[in-house]
Amino acid sequence: MNEGIKTRWIVAGVIAALLLIPAIFGARVALSGLFGQGGAIINKNDAVNRVAAQERFESLYAEIHAADKRLDVLADAIALNPSYTNMTNLTGARNYCLSVVADYDAEARKYSARDFRAIDLPDQIDSYDPTTDCQETQK
Numbered sequence: 001m002n003e004g005i006k007t008r009w010i011v012a013g014v015i016a017a018l019l020l021i022p023a024i025f026g027a028r029v030a031l032s033g034l035f036g037q038g039g040a041i042i043n044k045n046d047a048v049n050r051v052a053a054q055e056r057f058e059s060l061y062a063e064i065h066a067a068d069k070r071l072d073v074l075a076d077a078i079a080l081n082p083s084y085t086n087m088t089n090l091t092g093a094r095n096y097c098l099s100v101v102a103d104y105d106a107e108a109r110k111y112s113a114r115d116f117r118a119i120d121l122p123d124q125i126d127s128y129d130p131t132t133d134c135q136e137t138q139k
Helices: 003-045 047-080 084-109
Strands: none
Touching: 003 047, 047 084
């Protein structure tokens, strides 16, 4: 093969490679929205994600009920002994309860979790329900 022809083929190959790299990059950028949406759907529907999301909702909902019930116990303790410590404990318990409610409500809005809440669990926590209002039960 002639030396000039070899050189032309080498130059043509280098030019093709230099043009191909940006073309591939451009195609990836142009299609990233489509692939991103597809990847998000795949991750959301993954069995591990489904089970974890459902279990998180169950745990958070049970924790909200337990935290709300703790407030009654702490309020009873204040009735017996209105010490600074007991009042501080009640304030901390209220804050914790509100934090768990916020965690549940945030989870209920997450793309990867919202569809996997059990049907008997609420979309969001009802702040007027005495079992989830993060207030002591009035006696």
